[in-house]
Amino acid sequence: ELKVEQNPLFLSMQEGKNYTIYCNYSTTSDRLYWYRQDPGKSLESLFVLLSNGAVKQEGRLMASLDTKARLSTLHITAAVHDLSATYFCAVDPNGYALNFGKGTSLLVTP
Amino acid sequence: DSGVTQTPKHLITATGQRVTLRCSPRSGDLSVYWYQQSLDQGLQFLIQYYNGEERAKGNILERFSAQQFPDLHSELNLSSLELGDSALYFCASSVVGRTNEKLFFGSGTQLSVL
DSSP states (O other): OOOEEEEOSEEEEETTOOEEEEEEESSOOSOEEEEEEOTTSOEEEEEEEOSTTOEEEETTEEEEEETTTTEEEEEEOSOOGGGOEEEEEEEOTTSSOOEEOOOEEEEEEO | OOSOEEEOSEEEEOTTOOEEEEEEOOTTOOEEEEEEEETTTEEEEEEEEETTEEEEEOSOOTTEEEEEOTTSOEEEEEOSOOGGGOEEEEEEEESSSOTTSOOEEOOOEEEEEO
16 A cells, blocks of 8 residues: 655744655655645645656745655745645656645744 | 636535535646545545546545546535545646646535534
């Protein structure tokens, strides 16, 4: 059974600090996806990582993928309150359906 | 706004009943996905359609069924509802139905089974 595990599941951090969210998965996959969900809202695609070593950055968020280690990281730089949300990683071993992790609930406090 | 439209936004019903959730994909998208989000199970893939044909099936119960119509809108039918079916049901769409492309999610239908 495919497992997608995120760590941590809950994260409270101060504005201005840096932190990394980890996503481990249990099966071979060359692709990994990060989504953001604001409370009571839908999911929004953040990053699509399509190969080993892929790194993508958008504002204060940077995602990377190591397919050999089956690990992706989402690094947050100098956090601001607007980044408070739940972040999901997902993999698609069969190319058709995304399998999501449980999500990391991030709260950025002053 | 993702361009994916789901109706209704909220649905309250009783155990044993049947409901239909509707999804209109973004203009030009041929593929529709259904996901269920609950506190205990997280986000679970249910089923995918591409241009009217079922393409992939996930953890969808036998009491649930879906279809995609010629105009590409999709419906998810949930029958013999149980308390545990209470969840947020998302529809997503993409152009050709491969996951190496971005999925666009609708705002979801919140189903409450009482």
